[in-house]
Amino acid sequence: MDKNRLTGAIETLKESGVRMTPQRHAILQYLLSSMEHPTADEIYKALEANFPNMSVATVYNNLRVFKDAGLIRELTYGDASSRFDANVEDHYHVICQTCGKITDFDYAPIDLEHRAAEGTGYTVDSHRLEFYGTCPACQHYKKIQ
Amino acid sequence: MDKNRLTGAIETLKESGVRMTPQRHAILQYLLSSMEHPTADEIYKALEANFPNMSVATVYNNLRVFKDAGLIRELTYGDASSRFDANVEDHYHVICQTCGKITDFDYAPIDLEHRAAEGTGYTVDSHRLEFYGTCPACQHYKKIQ
DNA sequence: TAGACTAATTATAGATATTCTAAAGTAAGA
DNA sequence: TCTTACTTTAGAATATCTATAATTAGTCTA
The missing domain is CATH 1.10.10.10 (Winged helix-like DNA-binding domain superfamily/Winged helix DNA-binding domain)
Structure with a gap:
């Protein structure tokens, strides 16, 4: 650490x-x-x-x-x-739908907040983006089954 | 309906x-x-x-x-x-942090799943994107307070 | 360093959301 | 209509998280 x-x-x-x-x-x-x-x-x-x-x-x-x-x-x-x-820097997450593992995905923040605001009348100050799929370990496990 | x-x-x-x-x-x-x-x-x-x-x-x-x-x-x-x-079409949500209201925000799906997959080794098949802020009603309420 | 003040921890009870279980009910095909 | 498997019901069970009150432990001041 x-x-x-x-x-x-x-x-x-x-x-x-x-x-x-x-x-x-x-x-x-x-x-x-x-x-x-x-x-x-x-x-x-x-x-x-x-x-x-x-x-x-x-x-x-x-x-x-x-x-x-x-x-x-x-x-x-x-x-x-x-x-x-404990990582409060801007980053997104990829989540395994089989085992629940959560992995960081570092990527420049997308720039859509102002469009969401325009489209809905809200004031928008943050967003959250997550990807769902299968982690390497679970892919392997599925393959050998 | x-x-x-x-x-x-x-x-x-x-x-x-x-x-x-x-x-x-x-x-x-x-x-x-x-x-x-x-x-x-x-x-x-x-x-x-x-x-x-x-x-x-x-x-x-x-x-x-x-x-x-x-x-x-x-x-x-x-x-x-x-x-x-009940709307399973691709769409995003804008959520009011004051009253909890959830509003649909129709927008062409962002195209980042393959990058998330490359960046993490996962297979990625869906994503979820939400915006947080204040809805029009709560904005108004805050203004007059 | 001793004593006092205040914050933190503990143990337990409580609130809320969701699931489970077993018995009774019911939709839909033969 | 009869039958069977799926559904519903009621209530208990489970899980997560919060609130409370009493005890403990930092920290400040003299």
Whole structure:
């Protein structure tokens, strides 16, 4: 993991008057090191061994704190639970419809917001674009079946 | 509502071996006549008067049946409950972040799926694009406040 | 460093959305 | 009409997430 991102994130939180606690540090570290866009429950389970007394509510509370501080993004898809992405740069996602894996797809943001605004009378300030298909692993699995 | 869409939908279901029941007919009719992208609960409440004994489970069951038959699409957003869209033609949505209203935005589909596939190794077969902002009514409301 | 103040964590209960189960009902073909 | 398999119903079960209250733990000040 990029150590600077963690220290930068801690710094950002400090500036917003958010205390650093062991649980917070661990959740943040896990999010920043993960490329897997984990759910709250996955984070909870991953840290359970090191924090046997940690409550699920703590995970949710802190995810909200991080989100409010602009450090992470919440992603909601068809499945029940939200996923969290520590990459807040502009990027799109490709999602495997077989296993649910989410992969980043870096691409220059499309320029359609003003057209959407014109076409509907809304003011538009952001957009979300996702691609659906099959990841390499699941393609392979389907082939050998 | 377009009567032909309803009869066409019933025909499609028949071909997939799905029986027509009064509840199914009502749910389908409601979906096809609604421009509001209703939630399961909204459908349930709307039909409660005519079907006092209908169960919520029936609404969910049938939405799944229709979805599997390709007659409707399920839309999931940040808020808790799914919305259902009987318009399965290619189109995008603009969503009001203040009141939750969802408006269709007809636009020629963007052509990025092959790039997403190249960039990630996935096979890509669909995409979803949404715009977020403020609807005309909420803009007005904010102005006069 | 001691004490006080405030924020964070924990455990638990609660809210909401959706699915499951088993029994009873019903559409549609023979 | 009869039969059979699919549907509906009611209610329980499950899952995710939030709210609450009590306890714990940082951090600030003297």
